[in-house]
Amino acid sequence: MTSAQTSPLAFLKGHGTENDFVIVPDADNAVDLPPAAVARLCDRRAGIGGDGVLHVVRSAAHPEAREMAGEAEWFMDYRNADGSVAEMCGNGVRVFARYLQHAGHVTAGEVAVATRGGIKRVHLDKDGSVTVRMGRALLPADGVTVTVDGRSWPARNVNMGNPHAVAFVESLDHAGNLYDEPPYEPAAVFPDGVNIEFVADRGPRHVAMRVHERGAAETRSCGTGACAVAVATARRDGVDPAETGAPVTYTVDVLGGTLVITEHPDGEIEMTGPAVIVAEGTVEPEWFAGS
Numbered sequence: 001m002t003s004a005q006t007s008p009l010a011f012l013k014g015h016g017t018e019n020d021f022v023i024v025p026d027a028d029n030a031v032d033l034p035p036a037a038v039a040r041l042c043d044r045r046a047g048i049g050g051d052g053v054l055h056v057v058r059s060a061a062h063p064e065a066r067e068m069a070g071e072a073e074w075f076m077d078y079r080n081a082d083g084s085v086a087e088m089c090g091n092g093v094r095v096f097a098r099y100l101q102h103a104g105h106v107t108a109g110e111v112a113v114a115t116r117g118g119i120k121r122v123h124l125d126k127d128g129s130v131t132v133r134m135g136r137a138l139l140p141a142d143g144v145t146v147t148v149d150g151r152s153w154p155a156r157n158v159n160m161g162n163p164h165a166v167a168f169v170e171s172l173d174h175a176g177n178l179y180d181e182p183p184y185e186p187a188a189v190f191p192d193g194v195n196i197e198f199v200a201d202r203g204p205r206h207v208a209m210r211v212h213e214r215g216a217a218e219t220r221s222c223g224t225g226a227c228a229v230a231v232a233t234a235r236r237d238g239v240d241p242a243e244t245g246a247p248v249t250y251t252v253d254v255l256g257g258t259l260v261i262t263e264h265p266d267g268e269i270e271m272t273g274p275a276v277i278v279a280e281g282t283v284e285p286e287w288f289a290g291s
Helices: 035-042 090-102 223-236 285-290
Strands: 009-016 019-025 052-058 074-080 109-115 118-124 129-136 144-148 151-159 163-168 195-203 206-213 248-254 257-263 268-274 276-283
Touching: 009 090, 019 035, 019 090, 035 052, 035 074, 035 285, 052 090, 074 090, 090 109, 090 118, 090 129, 090 223, 090 268, 090 276, 129 223, 144 163, 151 223, 163 223, 195 223, 206 223, 223 248, 223 257, 223 268, 276 285
Parallel strands: 019 052, 074 109, 163 195, 206 248
Antiparallel strands: 009 019, 009 276, 052 074, 109 118, 118 129, 129 268, 144 151, 151 163, 195 206, 248 257, 257 268
């Protein structure tokens, strides 16, 4: 969006386990959203406030999604709070599907959503929860060492369509304030940055996490991060569904609630959690004069 925007911009606000988003409906891909405008929308004091923007576009209308239009009518053009483009957002895709239902584009049941991380299959449950088939995790061999306040931990490299480094700690307090990205070495493993999860055990197949999200600092939740954590924890626990032939499920507590992650023997990962639309309104074009 630039100063050329002459009419009010419709928006909604939603969250998934308190990972919150500004939703911009734009079926025809007519709204320009440069990084400065996204950051302005996500500003919690001077804007609407959010961990990112869900730009809702028909796949056929977006150059990055046209090839997926035959399988998924809608494309989640996701932006981080700093305006940068991201491949995927697990909580975001649940909220995106909830918006499609709220707007009358889909009903309860199955819906396909195109993302930069591929097509995600989403099930809108009648009980209000949303389950997303997140695809398979990649486990590159090259990990990193993460350091906070003089303490260091090895962090497992897990890719969920976006990069994650998962470190196991005794206490989530060891993660520090997470305002800034914790340093890690070797930096060359993640040339485009990385989401960093700190994980503590809570019980059998039950962990808690905090996360520094690339482009957004600490967030209340991260869906792809919770999936990466479940996969990394399963491998730490000596559980690989591809070898056992049985699915494995972990409960992952985030600051904003709880997500349930299941990895199946074929590698497919499912994430179940809430998704809520909380408000809608319009932004006046004059507000964007400074963006």
